[in-house]
Amino acid sequence: MPCSIMDERHAAVTRQQNRRLKRGINSMEWGMANRMAQVIQSDGHALFLPVDHGYFQGPTRRLEEPRRTIYPLLPYADAIFITRGVLRSSVDPDNSKPVILRVSGGTSMIGKDLANEGITTSMEEAIRLNVSAVGISIFIGSDYEKESLLNLSKLVDEGEKYGIPVMAVTAVGKELEKRDARYLALSCRIAAELGARVVKTYWCEDFERVVRGCPVPVVMAGGPQVDSELEVFEFVYDGMQKGAIGVNLGRNIWQNDFPVAMIKAIRAIIHRNASPKEAQQLYSSEKGGN
Numbered sequence: 001m002p003c004s005i006m007d008e009r010h011a012a013v014t015r016q017q018n019r020r021l022k023r024g025i026n027s028m029e030w031g032m033a034n035r036m037a038q039v040i041q042s043d044g045h046a047l048f049l050p051v052d053h054g055y056f057q058g059p060t061r062r063l064e065e066p067r068r069t070i071y072p073l074l075p076y077a078d079a080i081f082i083t084r085g086v087l088r089s090s091v092d093p094d095n096s097k098p099v100i101l102r103v104s105g106g107t108s109m110i111g112k113d114l115a116n117e118g119i120t121t122s123m124e125e126a127i128r129l130n131v132s133a134v135g136i137s138i139f140i141g142s143d144y145e146k147e148s149l150l151n152l153s154k155l156v157d158e159g160e161k162y163g164i165p166v167m168a169v170t171a172v173g174k175e176l177e178k179r180d181a182r183y184l185a186l187s188c189r190i191a192a193e194l195g196a197r198v199v200k201t202y203w204c205e206d207f208e209r210v211v212r213g214c215p216v217p218v219v220m221a222g223g224p225q226v227d228s229e230l231e232v233f234e235f236v237y238d239g240m241q242k243g244a245i246g247v248n249l250g251r252n253i254w255q256n257d258f259p260v261a262m263i264k265a266i267r268a269i270i271h272r273n274a275s276p277k278e279a280q281q282l283y284s285s286e287k288g289g290n
């Protein structure tokens, strides 16, 4: 075989291996690798749509009727982050996307402490629901730090047994001021050390510090709705440049007046490397179609 063809093949294999490495699926068993590949796309990037907020917030604004919020957005999401109750009641099994099942909870906005979560859903149930991954919150620095970390570890033990990846959610409860690089880097690293296959955190200044210290893929949440769309596009773009693989972004999509335009614009940043300005243009041109 001519040398150039061999070189080309070798280069193609190397490119494929690099892509697999980026998606974190290189050294996994088949089932685990397959589930990771369902939620993280072949470009190594991912747009997760979280609609799990009701598990402690109740009927969150613009998620009061989950089905109405979810359906128009589903075609543009790579996976949905959802509880079993809303999955069963509000998503048709024959028209779904890969599911990341929220399996922690047991607290509410008006209860004593949001950090006092337990595991709410068994691994058997996750398997029965045919999910691609499960997600659990951890609360570093809270009174329930240890419990939430041991819950994560237990879930990872179960998940590894059945090839189901665990996404750790680095929760900050009501204390949004905790969202700085030092705190988030600490939380993400601990989540990865305990075996999370993916970590969800918040964007922050010096975000590269958070990603550098976390040896598994990192996705960014949005938090409460911010003042302008451009602000969202800018932080998503910045986070992607600094090593995030994508987002798990809810309220800044579905609380927007034009949620479909919003998710399409964010998708362009994640999968087509659109700049914030290009995303803004796309959002403006798509608004009419919502």
Ligand code: 5RP
Binding pocket: 050, 051, 052, 053, 081, 169, 221, 222, 223, 224, 248, 249, 250, 251, 252
């Ligand atoms: C809330 C969550 C959400 O999945 C996460 O916070 C992302 O949503 P948002 O972008 O609205 O913050 O864990 O329970």
